[in-house]
Amino acid sequence: MKRSVALRWSAGAATAITAAAIVMTLPATQALAADNLSLGGGADGSSKASGTSYGNVKDGNTGTYWSPAGATGYVSVKWSSATTVSSATIRQASGGGSISAWRVLNADTGAVLTSGSGSPSTISFASTSLKKLTFDITSASGAPRIAEFETYAGGGGTTPTTGPTTNPPNPTPTPTSNPGGGTPTGAWPSSAGSASVSGTVNVSGTFDGGMKTYCCIGDGSQNESQDPMFKIANGGTLQNVILGSPAGDGVHCEGTCTIRNVWWNDIGEDAATFKGTGNGTSYVIGGGARNGSDKTFQHNGNGTVNISGFYLSGSGKLYRGCGNCTSSYTRHVRIDNVLLNDIDMVAGINSNWGDTATITRVTLSNSSSATVCGKYQGVAKGSEPKYLGAGWNDSNCKVSQSDITYR
Numbered sequence: 001m002k003r004s005v006a007l008r009w010s011a012g013a014a015t016a017i018t019a020a021a022i023v024m025t026l027p028a029t030q031a032l033a034a035d036n037l038s039l040g041g042g043a044d045g046s047s048k049a050s051g052t053s054y055g056n057v058k059d060g061n062t063g064t065y066w067s068p069a070g071a072t073g074y075v076s077v078k079w080s081s082a083t084t085v086s087s088a089t090i091r092q093a094s095g096g097g098s099i100s101a102w103r104v105l106n107a108d109t110g111a112v113l114t115s116g117s118g119s120p121s122t123i124s125f126a127s128t129s130l131k132k133l134t135f136d137i138t139s140a141s142g143a144p145r146i147a148e149f150e151t152y153a154g155g156g157g158t159t160p161t162t163g164p165t166t167n168p169p170n171p172t173p174t175p176t177s178n179p180g181g182g183t184p185t186g187a188w189p190s191s192a193g194s195a196s197v198s199g200t201v202n203v204s205g206t207f208d209g210g211m212k213t214y215c216c217i218g219d220g221s222q223n224e225s226q227d228p229m230f231k232i233a234n235g236g237t238l239q240n241v242i243l244g245s246p247a248g249d250g251v252h253c254e255g256t257c258t259i260r261n262v263w264w265n266d267i268g269e270d271a272a273t274f275k276g277t278g279n280g281t282s283y284v285i286g287g288g289a290r291n292g293s294d295k296t297f298q299h300n301g302n303g304t305v306n307i308s309g310f311y312l313s314g315s316g317k318l319y320r321g322c323g324n325c326t327s328s329y330t331r332h333v334r335i336d337n338v339l340l341n342d343i344d345m346v347a348g349i350n351s352n353w354g355d356t357a358t359i360t361r362v363t364l365s366n367s368s369s370a371t372v373c374g375k376y377q378g379v380a381k382g383s384e385p386k387y388l389g390a391g392w393n394d395s396n397c398k399v400s401q402s403d404i405t406y407r
Contacts, residue, residue, distance in 0.1 A: 049068065195209070
């Protein structure tokens with residue numbers, strides 16, 4: 001009988017493991033420090049609601065927050081000397097207004113580094129050296145509550161908290177590969193040790209694996225309906241993990257999630273499946289996968305999957321929007337700054353359902369015949385999608401030849 005391994009969070013300091021369950025303990029109100037640059041900086045902003053403080057966004061405590069005096073406003077983190085930043089994580093407290101539009105600014109120059117709509121989570125942008133970074137809320141249903149405005153030089157934290165082991169965790173080694181958000185090189189990380197699991201690990205909040213190799217479930221085949229090794233609850237983050245072989249159906253995101261610096265030694269059925277139906281955005285930041293025969297990232301729900309800084313070697317497709325699932329949705333994928341070796345297709349989408357693929361800064365190695373953006377005709381469950389051909393610079397395939405480098 002297959003067993004599920006549950007991660008339960010409480011305000012203690014011990015870690016225990018049994019044959020059937022992993023119990024993690026972490027102070028409930030503390031955000032992971034890791035390499036969060038905000039912790040060493042200052043903060044200011046446009047306005048603050050009564051009882052809130054700018055400094056609450058960089059105190060490492062998700063139980064405190066800043067809120068603007070109205071529905072819009074901005075908060076900044078700042079440093080005494082130039083600091084290189086390439087990503088930010090916005091953690092919101094409950095009870096505030098819903099953000100509908102936002103920008104991230106280089107406050108030194110006023111330049112907009114990136115912008116978006118909806119509730120933000122992990123935000124990546126071009127690596128920038130600056131003294132002040134601003135998160136600007138330009139539209140919201142009411143005054144939002146920002147618990148933490150975390151900033152990172154790479155894609156996010158890389159220091160482990162506690163892992164499923166009976167011994168004290170070792171410090172995370174300096175990765176020899178892309179730790180998330182930078183330019184992928186094809187180098188593979190060294191494992192910090194082994195962690196044996198007997199069933200699916202359920203993740204709520206943030207789970208940091210400390211670059212250990214987690215193994216093993218499933219049979220390593222393309223057989224459908226294998227259990228995932230990790231199941232991430234809505235809003236959760238899985239980071240600094242190596243999946244050994246076999247890894248079943250890899251990782252399942254039940255809602256929106258962030259997968260940061262995660263590596264698959266063998267893709268097996270799929271590396272990750274995105275199942276959320278709330279029209280949110282999930283993120284794959286850094287990491288890599290190898291030894292696959294079909295899809296790497298499978299998108300069964302709706303909304304957007306954002307893939308950046310990723311390395312893939314030996315697989316069919318980097319991304320595929322499901323063409324014959326039980327429910328048909330419009331899906332979107334954004335792919336940027338990836339290195340792909342020996343693959344057949346970058347992204348497969350269903351044009352008849354209005355899917356889009358926005359593709360930039362892709363390097364294809366040993367893949368001169370690979371399709372960059374493949375269009376399919378999505379069909380009802382039980383039938384096979386029809387391949388319609390490749391697309392360039394159109395309403396579905398938002399990619400130009402200049403976005404692709406062959407080597």
